[in-house]
Structure formats: structure tokens, C-alpha cells
Amino acid sequence: ELKVEQNPLFLSMQEGKNYTIYCNYSTTSDRLYWYRQDPGKSLESLFVLLSNGAVKQEGRLMASLDTKARLSTLHITAAVHDLSATYFCAGKSATSGTYKYIFGTGTRLKVLA
Amino acid sequence: DTEVTQTPKHLVMGMTNKKSLKCEQHMGHRAMYWYKQKAKKPPELMFVYSYEKLSINESVPSRFSPECPNSSLLNLHLHALQPEDSALYLCASSQRGGASGSSGELFFGEGSRLTVL
Numbered sequence: 001e002l003k004v005e006q007n008p009l010f011l012s013m014q015e016g017k018n019y020t021i022y023c024n025y026s027t028t029s030d031r032l033y034w035y036r037q038d039p040g041k042s043l044e045s046l047f048v049l050l051s052n053g054a055v056k057q058e059g060r061l062m063a064s065l066d067t068k069a070r071l072s073t074l075h076i077t078a079a080v081h082d083l084s085a086t087y088f089c090a091g092k093s094a095t096s097g098t099y100k101y102i103f104g105t106g107t108r109l110k111v112l113a
Numbered sequence: 114d115t116e117v118t119q120t121p122k123h124l125v126m127g128m129t130n131k132k133s134l135k136c137e138q139h140m141g142h143r144a145m146y147w148y149k150q151k152a153k154k155p156p157e158l159m160f161v162y163s164y165e166k167l168s169i170n171e172s173v174p175s176r177f178s179p180e181c182p183n184s185s186l187l188n189l190h191l192h193a194l195q196p197e198d199s200a201l202y203l204c205a206s207s208q209r210g211g212a213s214g215s216s217g218e219l220f221f222g223e224g225s226r227l228t229v230l
Contacts, residue, residue: 098168
């Protein structure tokens, strides 16, 4: 059964600094998804990584996927306060022809001014 | 239109009540999902419907009863819930259940925040 783990669980960082969130998964998942969640809100899709070596960038966030290492990273460049949120990665596994999405533990990011 | 609509946004119910959560999407997605999310935890999968048929039930207690009346609608019927069932209930949909040939991106609704007294 697919298991997805993230680290760190909590991240407090100063504005302007760089940091990376790591997402490890236990079995084959040919796609990897990143979501953002603000307090009390739903999940917003950030990136869909479709294949090994995929790299996607949007603003100060960049996500990558290494399927051989079963690792995805979300890199934050020059953090700003607006990036404060919880970030989830999710893998996809097949069960009896149906796909289900398993979420990582989440990383709560707080960017300090 | 990339929207998943959930109603109600907030629901307070007693342990003897019967209520329903509703979810609607018009993106032509054929897979729909119910997730439960407790505070400071990741979303936890409850049910998956694929082509209007229940494909996955993650051993959810029978006091939660899903229903998919058509390809656009998904309901979650609630009966005799417990206070520990209080949570954010998220509906999501994806194209072709995430099969190859599509990105499989999950689109989430805003959620229904349920409080059981």
C-alpha cells in the first residue's frame, strides 16, 4: 500500500530565505501532486508532476520528481509571508482499476517577516 | 469551469439527526471522492466512485452512506454520527479516475465543516 511521508512537519523561516520540503513515497507512483492549504480552507492544486525528472515552477515555488529515488521536492526561493500555509504532496495508486490519492503528512510553513 | 461545489459549507447536527452533504461538478469527471480531514492532519480517503459505481470504501463506518445519483453529483448521507466525526469533509473529482492519458489532477471543493454535538 502506498505510503507518503513529508519532512519537515513544521517549518518556520525568515522572509527572503530558501528552503526545501521533501516528499518520500513507498511504492511506485508515476505521478506526484503538490497542494497548498490555508487555515480553514480547502486544498489548492499547485503542481502535477507526470514523469521522472519533471520540474515545474510557479513564482517562488519549484517542484521536482525523481521516481527512481521515490522522492519529490518543493523548493521555496526567497520566501515571503504570503507563502505561509500547509503544503501536502500526494501520490496515486491503483486498486482494482480505480485510482486513489494518498496524501503525505503535510508541512506547515510559517514565514516570518 | 473547474469548480467543485459543496453544500452546506457548515453543518451542526446532533447524534440522532440524519443529514446529507452534497457535491456537484460539471467538468465531465468520471471519478469522485470523499475525504475526511481532521485539524492539522492530511485528508483521509473515505470513498471513491468511478463511473457512478462505488469502487473504494476505505472501511468507513456504516453511519456514513455515499450515493452517486449521476455523473455530476455525489452525496454523503450522515446518520447517528459521533462527536469524533466532526471534521472537514472534502469532495474531489478527477478526469477518468486518473488513468493514463490524463494528468489525474484532483480538484477539490471548498469543503463542508461538520460539527456533531
